[in-house]
Amino acid sequence: MSRRFRYNAWHGGADPLAPPVDLRAALDQIGRDVMEGASPRSALEELLRTGTRDTAGLDELTRRLWQRRSEMQRRHRLDGTISEVRRLLDRALAEERLALAADTSEDARFRELQLDALPPDVAGQVSELANYDWRSSDARETFEEIRQMLGTEFLEQRFQGMKQAMQQVTAEDVERVRQMLDDLSALLAAHARGDSEIQQKFEQFMASHGDFFPENPRNVDELIDALAARSAAAQRLLNSMSEQQRAELMSLSQQTFGDPRIAQALQRLDQQLQGLRPGEDWTGRARFRGDQPMGLAEATAAMADLGELERLAEQLGQAYPGASLEDIDLEALERQLGPQAVVDAQRLSEIEQQLRQQGLLQRAPDGSLRLSPRALRRLGETALRSVISQLRSRRGERDTDRAGAAGELTGTTRPWSYGDAEPWDAVRTVRNSVLRRAAEGPDSAQLDISDLEVAETEQRSRAAVVLCVDTSWSMVQDGRWVPMKRTALALHHLIATRFRSDALQLVTFGRYASTVDVGELAALEGVWEQGTNLHHALLLAGRALRRHPDAQPVVLVVTDGEPTAHLEPDGEAVFQYPPTRHTLQVTLSEVDALHHLGATLSVFMLGEDPSLEAFVDVVARRGGGRVLAPTPDGLGAAVVGDYLRTKRR
Structure with missing residues (x-):
């Protein structure tokens, strides 16, 4: 039976067709x-x-x-509401003066005097005209528009979506808003007291006034969180205004729908929310310096956005x-x-x-x-890939699937394991697959990794390799620290995966030398210390080589300075710059000792120090090795290439 697939629309989020994380x-x-x-x-x-x-x-x-x-x-800028009130008020006064001008009665002249005596500020004019008996019906409607706009703006500050819900405001709507505010205040007071039936009261409140809260909170805490965030944004808006703007706005709030009780209820609500959520930002402010005015609701939303940002x-x-x-x-x-x-x-x-x-x-x-070791393997693989690409471009060599020191086939096989580079035994691999499928059933995979079997080879030779790397401060100072580490990682990965019979020992040397594993070397931090104790490093190298008497000894030294320290018989390091004759003598004596072990000693000289150049020439003559002077970027290719040359030889 064919499979059935279902396709649905993609509703955002991560791209399902995007490649996995690299x-x-x-x-x-x-x-x-x-x-x-x-x-x-x-x-x-x-x-x-x-x-x-x-x-x-x-x-x-x-x-x-x-x-x-x-x-x-x-x-x-923040004065959008005040500017809009000023515009509507000017229109209402102009319509009223036009109606009074057509009336020749003394009452009309008295009303004109009343209008001329209005306070200069917008809030004062709106307050004085609250009980004014308008002669013009158009002016009365415009002034009522001011009251409704103030009401919806102040409510929208605290309740999201209120402006859309109250496009046409009636007296019944205003009374319903006032009742909602009173019930909300009672609910918050009960929550503050720790009322045990608070959830039941919350559900009753939402059943009566849920259309005021499009956020659809599930409990009283979610309700308080939503209200407190907008209330705090409204307070930050006030804090951001000038003293004059703030005073005008507070005065205009008393004209909300022409009912001062709503303004009082909003102030009481703000006080309760501040007590319930003191962690909100009630004292912040922001400076707006643009030329596009915002109304109260829009400015409060902008303040909320700033807080969210x-x-x-x-x-x-x-x-x-x-x-x-x-x-x-x-x-x-x-x-x-x-x-x-x-x-x-x-x-x-x-x-x-x-x-x-x-x-x-x-x-x-x-x-x-x-x-982790797995991470170090990946880093080593990346470093080795870079080194191999340099070797190919520089010398025309190619990568090979042949195991490094493998020789003739022994006629025996074994299961494949990670890192094996021996050739597969195709006959036994297919046989394993057939037997496994016979046991598991025909629906199993035709070829599984457990089926793989490789042909064992006879080792012709194995090497004991010691990589001695200079960790003195000059390596850090001259930008040779990371290339040195990448070189060690590349060589370690090459030996661990392609020449697994070889033994690698890493040795670091500054004032003292020490043996480290690849993880310790990768995490090693550069520290300021004086001394290049190659003598101690070669001592440790000889000790590592003697643990593998049946292996071909190989010593690789990476340094950017001549020896300036040596190890005394009591284990103390002696530093002297310029290097003393005794330091050079004991260092060369260890070179001779390694030569007597049959070791191949290669020195990779970084920098152009004439004293170092003269010293490594002596090392090459007495140790039977060679000297290379790579750039820091070419260090890895030089070291790995020399190791492979030694293996071929």
Whole structure:
């Protein structure tokens, strides 16, 4: 029976056809920062801040937020409602004066004197005309329009969607609004007292007045949250006005629908909300300096947007304790920056989660993050790929699937495991597949990874390799720190996957030398210390080679300075610059000791120090090795190429 598929419309969110998150690019960026000396945690935070090639980082999203905030403030001003009241009032007065001019009675002249004696400010004029008996019906309607506009504007400040719901306001509508405000105040007072039946009272309130709340809150806390956010925005709007604008607006509020009780109820509601949600921003302010006036409702919405922008910027900044990308309000982010910003934020969160879930970042016993062995393998693979590409372009060599030291087939086979480069045994692989399908049924996969079997080869030779890398401060100072680490990662990955019979030991040397694993070397931070103790490094190299007497000994030294320190018999390092004759002698004695072990010693000289050049020439003559002087970018190709040359020889 054929399969059936169903297709539906895509309603936003991440693109279902988009490619999966490129963890390799993210890991390369983290690895580069770690090798430069950053901790894995700070490297991960830097990745989230800067983003990737296809994903905007937190810094870019924050920049867009502040840009939007600045555009809003440069475009608008806050006196839109007062300006509109002034315009309507001027029209009403003009219509009234026109009607009075056609009347020759003394009452008409008295009314003209009343109009001439009105206060100069808009709020005072509206207050004086509240009880004025208008002669012109058009003027009366215009003045009533002022009252209704003020009512809807002040209500819209606190209740979203009120302006659309009250296009035509009747006396019954005004009374219903006043009753809703009284019931709401009683509900908030009961909640503040901790009333045990608050949910039942909330449901009764919503049954009576639910059409005033398009947010459709599910409980009293959600109702308070929605109301407090708009009330706080209204208060920040008042704080942002001049003293004159604020005084005029407070006076005009008494003319809301011509009923001062509504203004009093709104003031009481603001006081209750401030007590219930003191954590809202009730004291903030913003400066608007544009030329487009906004009404009270629009300006309050703009203040709410500014508050939302600031909260989003704080969430994207991730600077508070316990910060997480899960804290980002994706709905608010989409409202402010659009759906693509949400996709970017989700991808950043996915990158962080995948790095942890796939085991690329591990938590150390001390609580810090560190690169896992799997991550180090990926970094080594990337570094080796770069090195191989340089070798191909420089010398015309090609990559090969032949295992490094493999020789003749032994006639035996074994199951394939990760890192094997031996040839497959096709006959046994197909046989394994047939037997497995006979046991599991014909619906099973035709070929499974468990079926693979490789032909074992006989080892002709194996090598014991010691890579000694200079970790003195000059390596950091002259930009050779990261190339040195990438070289070690590339060589480690090559030996671990292609020449698994070889043994690799990494040795770092500054004032002292020490053996490290590849993870310790990748996370090693550059520190300021004086001394290039090649003597100690060669001592450790000899000790590592003697543990593999049946292997071909190979020593690779990466340094940018002549030896300036040596190790005394008591274990103390002695530093002297310029280097003393004794330091050079004991260092060359270790070169001779390695030569007696049959070791091939290659020195990779970084920089153009004449003293170093003279010293490594002596090393080459006495150790039977060779000297290479690569650039930092070509260091990896030089080291890996020399190792492969030794293997071929």
